[in-house]
Amino acid sequence: MKNLFARLLSEPLEGFLERFIQFLPNLISAIFLLIIGLIVGWITKKTLYRLLRLLKADEFSERYGINNILIKGGIKDGVSLIVGRFAGWLVFFIFIIISLSSLNVPAIERLLERFFLYLPNLFVAIIILLIGYLMSNFFSRAALIASVNAGIRASGLIGRLVKVTIFLISSTMALEQLGIGRDTIVIAFAILLGGFVFALSIAFGLGARDLAKEYLEKKIKGEDNDYIKHI
Amino acid sequence: MNSIIERKEVSEKIKDIKDADILVGIPSYNNARTIGHVVRAVQAGFAKYFPDKKCVLVNSDGGSTDGTMDIVQNASIEDFQSILLHHRVRPALKITTPYHGIPGKGSAFRTIFQIADALNVRSCAVVDSDLRSITPEWIELLIKPVMEGGFDYVAPLYHRHKYDGTITNSIVYPITRALYGKRIRQPIGGDFGFSGELARFYLTKDVWQTDVARYGIDIWMTTTAIANNFKVCQTFLGAKIHDPKDPAADLSEMLFQVVGATFDLIETYPAVWKEIKNSETVTTYGFRYAVGLEPVSVNVDKMIDRFKLGVKELKGIWAEFLPPHILDFLKESEEAQKGHFCIPNDIWVDIIYAFVIASHRKILNKEHLLKSMTPLYIGRTASFVLETWNSDAEEVERKIEDLCIAFENKKDFLIEKWQEV
Numbered sequence: 001m002k003n004l005f006a007r008l009l010s011e012p013l014e015g016f017l018e019r020f021i022q023f024l025p026n027l028i029s030a031i032f033l034l035i036i037g038l039i040v041g042w043i044t045k046k047t048l049y050r051l052l053r054l055l056k057a058d059e060f061s062e063r064y065g066i067n068n069i070l071i072k073g074g075i076k077d078g079v080s081l082i083v084g085r086f087a088g089w090l091v092f093f094i095f096i097i098i099s100l101s102s103l104n105v106p107a108i109e110r111l112l113e114r115f116f117l118y119l120p121n122l123f124v125a126i127i128i129l130l131i132g133y134l135m136s137n138f139f140s141r142a143a144l145i146a147s148v149n150a151g152i153r154a155s156g157l158i159g160r161l162v163k164v165t166i167f168l169i170s171s172t173m174a175l176e177q178l179g180i181g182r183d184t185i186v187i188a189f190a191i192l193l194g195g196f197v198f199a200l201s202i203a204f205g206l207g208a209r210d211l212a213k214e215y216l217e218k219k220i221k222g223e224d225n226d227y228i229k230h231i
Numbered sequence: 232m233n234s235i236i237e238r239k240e241v242s243e244k245i246k247d248i249k250d251a252d253i254l255v256g257i258p259s260y261n262n263a264r265t266i267g268h269v270v271r272a273v274q275a276g277f278a279k280y281f282p283d284k285k286c287v288l289v290n291s292d293g294g295s296t297d298g299t300m301d302i303v304q305n306a307s308i309e310d311f312q313s314i315l316l317h318h319r320v321r322p323a324l325k326i327t328t329p330y331h332g333i334p335g336k337g338s339a340f341r342t343i344f345q346i347a348d349a350l351n352v353r354s355c356a357v358v359d360s361d362l363r364s365i366t367p368e369w370i371e372l373l374i375k376p377v378m379e380g381g382f383d384y385v386a387p388l389y390h391r392h393k394y395d396g397t398i399t400n401s402i403v404y405p406i407t408r409a410l411y412g413k414r415i416r417q418p419i420g421g422d423f424g425f426s427g428e429l430a431r432f433y434l435t436k437d438v439w440q441t442d443v444a445r446y447g448i449d450i451w452m453t454t455t456a457i458a459n460n461f462k463v464c465q466t467f468l469g470a471k472i473h474d475p476k477d478p479a480a481d482l483s484e485m486l487f488q489v490v491g492a493t494f495d496l497i498e499t500y501p502a503v504w505k506e507i508k509n510s511e512t513v514t515t516y517g518f519r520y521a522v523g524l525e526p527v528s529v530n531v532d533k534m535i536d537r538f539k540l541g542v543k544e545l546k547g548i549w550a551e552f553l554p555p556h557i558l559d560f561l562k563e564s565e566e567a568q569k570g571h572f573c574i575p576n577d578i579w580v581d582i583i584y585a586f587v588i589a590s591h592r593k594i595l596n597k598e599h600l601l602k603s604m605t606p607l608y609i610g611r612t613a614s615f616v617l618e619t620w621n622s623d624a625e626e627v628e629r630k631i632e633d634l635c636i637a638f639e640n641k642k643d644f645l646i647e648k649w650q651e652v
Contacts, residue, residue, distance in 0.1 A: 062593070071593060141548065141599055148544045149483040149605045151537055155544045 023103075030099040037095020045088025052080035074137030125174040132170020136163045168192075234345050244326050245349050251324070252284040253277070253374055254352040256343030258336050259360035260293035263302055265474055266360045270306040273358065274323045276370025278308070289346050290327040290360075291339040299360070300327045335445030337438075340452075347430040354378050356385075356424040364472040365422075372466040372517050373424030380516070383461035385424030386415045386453060388515060389471040393619055393627040394527040397612045398489055400631050402583060403450060406493060409638035410504040411457045414512050415465055419449035419489060422468065429461055446485055447492025454493075458500040467517030472525055483605040491601050494590045505646050510639060534613035535572055539565050541606020548603050552589035557581055564610070574607075574614040576637040582607055583638075584645045591649060 052058075061067050061079040075082070100108055144159030152158065172189045175181065205212075255273050259266055270288065277286040290303040304327055326346060332338035340357060347355045356373040358365060376382040399419055407418045433455065438444075443451045456463050497504065542565045550558060560578055567573075589600055619627050 067593065071596060138596070141596075144544060145548075145599055145602050146483075148541050149481075149602060151540065153540065155540065159544075 026103050030102050033095055033099035033102060037092045037099065040095065041088040041090075041092035044091045045084045048087045049080050049084030052083060057083070069134070074141075075134070121177055121179065125177045128170055128174045128177060132167055132174070135170070136166035139163075139166055238328065241326065241328050241346070245346065248285075248287060248324055248326075248350060250285070251287045251350045251352045252354070253281055253286040253378075254289060254343070254347045254350060254355045255286070255370060255374075256289045256291060256340065256347075256355065256357040257303070257360050258291050258293070258330075258339030258343070258357065259295060259299050259303070260334075261295045261297045261299060262360040262474070263295070263297040263299045265363060266290075266299055267302045267306045269358060269360055269362055269365055270303050271308055272365045272367055273370055274306075274308055276367035277323060279367050280371040281374070285324070287324045287326065287346075287350060287352070289343050290325070291330045291342040292327065293334055293339060294329055300329075303327050332439055333444040335448075337442075337444035337446075337448035337451070340448050341434070341439055341444070344430045344434050347427055348434055352427045352430075354424065354426060355430055356422070358422045359473060361474040362422075362471070363474065364470050366469075369422065369468050372468060373422065376464050376466060376514075376516050377424050377426050380464065380514075381462060382424075382464045382514070383426040383429045384453070384456035384463040385516075386463065386465040386513075387417050387420035387422045387471075388465045388467045388517065389417060389420065390469065390522045390524060390624070391471060392524040392527045393622065393624060394529055394612075394616060395524075397615070398486060398608070401579070401608070401611055401615065401634070402490060403493055404631070405580075405635045405638040406497075406583065407450070407454065407457075408510045408635050409642050410497065410507065411454060411500075412507040412510045413457050413463060414510050414635075415453060415457075415463065417465070418453040420471070421449055422471075423449075423452060424466070425452070425456070426461075429456060432459065432461075441495065442488045442492045443495075446488035447495075450489060450492050451496065454496040454500070458496070458503045464514040464516060467515065467519050469520070470522040470524060482609075483602045486605055486608060487598060487601045490586075490604065491597060494587060494597075494601075497587060498591065501649065505649075510635070529616050531613050531616055532569065534609045534616075535569060538606050538610030538613060541603075541610070545603050545606065548595070548599070552592075552594050553585050554581060557585065569617075572614060572617060574611045576634050577641075579611050579634070580637045580641050582611075584641060584648070587645060588648045 057080045058067070058078040066079055070077075070079070070082075097112065100112060140159045140163035143162040144155055147155035147158045168189070172185050175185050255277075257266065257269055257273070262269075270290075273288055277284075277288075288303075290300060292300050292303075304325065307323070328342065330339045330342040332341065343355070343357060354374045354377040356370065358369065358373075373385050373387075376385045396417070399417060403419050404416060408414050433452065436455065438451065441447065453463075542561045546558065546561060549561070553561075557578060564572070564574070586600065586604055589595065590597060594600070595603075615630075619630060622630070
């Protein structure tokens with residue numbers, strides 16, 4: 001009975017404890033590395049931010065229109081803060097990789113290897129998402145202002161629709177880049193977009209036929225010129 | 232090709248003419264209906280008031296397809312005795328050429344300046360091609376202050392309907408007056424006189440790829456002349472009656488170009504406008520008389536609706552730069568009935584100055600910022616229409632004067648905010 005207990009419970013536990021004790025220094029060093037990474041990342045962010053401010057990077061980016069591009073996309077932070085934050089997170093990310101490697105676990109090492117091979121795709125996907133975000137902010141605001149100036153009651157809805165559509169397109173492209181559900185996403189997106197356009201055509205052609213006729217007549221004949229349009 | 236002078240037919244024509252005393256430019260684009268009258272008025276003006284001067288008429292065309300340029304070439308006065316001319320009349324010298332560059336009035340003017348420079352002219356004028364009310368006297372009134380009065384820039388002064396020229400009355404005139412200190416009533420009138428020296432000065436500026444090449448040219452010419460200490464005056468031309476504007480022309484696009492050019496100039500000349508404390512009248516030529524004006528139709532209900540829609544949808548954007556008391560006021564106005572609808576002078580001045588500062592700080596994309604002003608401008612115009620419904624021309628002018636004083640009184644606030652950036 002005693003032997004059975006030793007074989008079933010005690011030996012595996014002892015084995016686990018032994019392996020855990022062997023693994024413990026690696027785990028401690030990994031946690032230590034993570035904490036160090038957090039601190040170094042924070043210091044990098046602050047130092048780079050102050051250094052760039054000292055070098056007048058914000059003024060430089062304003063002069064060369066970089067700020068304008070960011071503002072157009074709805075990002076109000078200065079270039080020095082953005083670069084500082086990015087560098088801080090990059091340093092922290094590098095420390096995460098080092099700390100995971102320091103665990104010396106073959107499965108994690110294999111995962112890391114695959115991750116490194118996958119990394120360029122991830123990088124491209126992030127860039128696509130970032131550009132998509134900037135474009136969606138810019139075009140939704142443009143659509144909102146244009147539709148308000150055209151006197152369209154549903155201006156807010158148009159603005160939001162433009163934003164969601166552009167973000168959906170960029171997300172689809174990003175997911176395709178990552179190889180996630182490639183065909184499913186493309187088909188789903190095509191069905192959604194096609195359905196949306198079809199629904200709009202039916203709504204406009206049948207439901208709002210008179211409205212469309214009236215609108216086009218006003219535009220072509222210039223009958224809508226009854227409030228001040230002159231300098 | 233940077234200069235129109237490099238075009239073979241233009242350079243040959245210039246070689247033939249060699250030099251000239253006076254040049255009048257007419258920018259055009261599909262104005263076959265009215266340009267014949269304008270050309271004849273200019274020719275009669277040359278013959279009647281400058282018979283001993285060498286005068287050239289330049290038509291700078293934007294690619295008309297309705298035969299505008301042919302009409303300019305063929306238009307002439309058959310019977311000079313009908314305009315009481317008995318002396319020998321020289322044949323009119325004409326140059327008609329398409330301009331190049333961004334399509335717009337500014338690019339057309341650039342071509343006129345280049346030809347004026349090549350012909351070394353002393354005095355120039357530009358007149359719109361859609362004018363119905365132009366007379367030969369306009370040429371005298373625009374040219375003589377330069378030829379004989381020693382002025383470099385002659386702005387027009389017209390009688391206009393109280394609801395005509397609302398961008399001028401509510402934004403451009405008060406800003407120009409408050410910032411640059413000269414009471415030029417029609418800074419974007421469209422018909423100007425200027426010296427050859429000023430035309431050459433305009434050509435030294437690198438602005439032909441901006442809004443100046445389009446609707447922004449008028450305010451740019453006026454402000455550039457004032458800010459660079461050229462001698463400016465204005466001349467009374469009577470009524471300005473022109474062909475109805477293209478109904479498809481987009482108000483927000485026009486507002487963007489005119490106000491955008493005004494804001495760009497504020498950015499160019501801070502050292503000039505910050506130093507100017509008060510405004511002064513400028514010399515005014517011409518005999519003033521009352522004229523009958525064409526009625527202007529307005530739909531106040533629709534304008535108020537547009538304003539309210541703008542407040543509802545765009546207040547999120549405006550919240551980034553409008554002061555809190557303005558935002559509170561706009562929220563209250565959203566509920567106001569037609570009888571109580573009013574945007575007072577002080578609020579309007581604060582709104583415009585807040586937009587100037589937002590443009591200076593580059594808080595938003597410039598096009599978005601200025602186009603988002605459209606509902607506010609429509610609201611202010613509706614308020615002005617309601618306020619002046621029963622007013623005569625004199626009373627309306629007094630109300631515009633009050634607005635100008637409000638702009639001048641709050642200029643220190645603008646300077647303070649400008650310096651904070």
